[in-house]
Amino acid sequence: MGSAQSTSNAITxxxxxxxQSAAQASGAIGQITSPTFTIASADRTAGATSKAITIGFxxxxxxxxxxxxxxxxxxxxxxxDATAWAAAAGKILSGGVDPSTVWERHADVPTTxxxxxxxxxxxxxxxxxxxxxxxxxxxxxxATAGSATGITVSAPGNAESTTAVVAQEIGGAVSNxxxxxxxxxxxxxxxxxxxxxxxxxxxxxxPAAGKITIQYPSGFFATSSAPTVHSPSSIxxxxxxxxxxxxxxxxxxxxxxxxxTVILGGLTLGxxxxxxxxxxxxxxxxxxxxxxxxxxEAVVGGSGGVSGSPSNSKSPAAAPALHHAVVAAIxxxxxxxxxx
Numbered sequence: 564m565g566s567a568q569s570t571s572n573a574i575t576x577x578x579x580x581x582x583q584s585a586a587q588a589s590g591a592i593g594q595i596t597s598p599t600f601t602i603a604s605a606d607r608t609a610g611a612t613s614k615a616i617t618i619g620f621x622x623x624x625x626x627x628x629x630x631x632x633x634x635x636x637x638x639x640x641x642x643x644d645a646t647a648w649a650a651a652a653g654k655i656l657s658g659g660v661d662p663s664t665v666w667e668r669h670a671d672v673p674t675t676x677x678x679x680x681x682x683x684x685x686x687x688x689x690x691x692x693x694x695x696x697x698x699x700x701x702x703x704x705x706a707t708a709g710s711a712t713g714i715t716v717s718a719p720g721n722a723e724s725t726t727a728v729v730a731q732e733i734g735g736a737v738s739n740x741x742x743x744x745x746x747x748x749x750x751x752x753x754x755x756x757x758x759x760x761x762x763x764x765x766x767x768x769x770p771a772a773g774k775i776t777i778q779y780p781s782g783f784f785a786t787s788s789a790p791t792v793h794s795p796s797s798i799x800x801x802x803x804x805x806x807x808x809x810x811x812x813x814x815x816x817x818x819x820x821x822x823x824t825v826i827l828g829g830l831t832l833g834x835x836x837x838x839x840x841x842x843x844x845x846x847x848x849x850x851x852x853x854x855x856x857x858x859x860e861a862v863v864g865g866s867g868g869v870s871g872s873p874s875n876s877k878s879p880a881a882a883p884a885l886h887h888a889v890v891a892a893i894x895x896x897x898x899x900x901x902x903x
Contacts, residue, residue: 593624595724597693600634600714602703602731608767609706609734609850612647617697618680624720626688631669635677635723637713637730642702645672655680656697666696673701706734706852735766735851739822742844744830752785756830757793762823762846769818773849775811775825780843782806785831793826801827813849 577583599619606614618634626632648668655666665686669679680696682688713730717723741761760777769775775798784804792798792811799814811825847853 593622593690593720594722595620595622595716595718596726597621598714598716598724598726598728599695600636600728600730602733604731607703607731607733609703610642611703612644613700614703615697615699616641616701617695618716619693619695620716620718620724621691621693622688622718622721623690624718625690626682626718626720628682628684628686630682630688630719631679632681632716632718633677633679635715635717637707637710638675639704640707640713640730640733641673641678642704643673643675644702647700647702648672648678650700656699657695668698703733706847706850708732708736708852732852735764735820737762737764737846737848737851737853739763740844740846751832751834753832755828756832758790758827758830760825760827760844760846764818764820764823764848764851766820767850768820769813769848769850771813771815771817773813773817775813775846775848777809777811778807778845778847778853779809780807782833784809785833787831788829790827790829793828795823795825798825804830 575583575585597620599617601617601619602614620632655668657664657666665683665688666680667683669681671679678698680698688694707730709732710730712727714728715724739762742758744756744758786804786806789801789803790809792801795818797814797816797818798811800812802810802812809827845853
């Protein structure tokens, strides 16, 4: 028999004296259905260790001893932690039984996109079994907003599941991003520029020695020396800017949830010809993914705005689309000013 098929392909018959018959449905060879993937809400912290992951599915075709089931997830969702995976031996629950007498971890360490479990020697899993497995002791990946269709399951003789399964978020979201920059004059390659970034975190703290990453349009800041962190004192240092981001390192104490204002000095603006971008400014941390709304409001060169753009008193909630457009307009205005 061929490989598992997720759709019914047509069967036709013809002979050297007869026309081809009408198409008939072949029926599926087998497919995984009813997949589930659960991590407890309290456990969904970036880099969290010793966490349990519960996977459910129903197999259409019997799984023989040694059959390998693959659970696929968004890139980086589960850490490639060989030590944690080795510790999963004997820590797989099945139907509430611990240790399981049916399932075991696969020898392969989880990759950035999947991990494997297998049916133990001497065991089978009958067709139509509603499988529920909990793999304990695992390390979660980096902060992510998750995915509405991020999880799939496949097994021998069973086509990969096609039902959308949510990959739950890990960490919290950064929200209410504000960015204000002043330079005199506001020109390409202007030096000793100050920037103020305000953002809000929720759910979890930014850990000690954690990272805060500020993303911006390519070339917006020059890749020269690292800026000075004027405040808060809880941020220990700043790296040298790259073409698209600047990374700050938290000091020896975690930064609690709430609204934070970072003031940087000694920045150098990018060169003329910087590409305009509606993506604007976003902020993420070691424990928080960047908000999908990116920058709510950006003002370059003072509270009055630049080239007719709205002032920084405009409510971002009232017109978020307008503020995304403002990011591009301000970036372009900065480029034009550079050529004066």
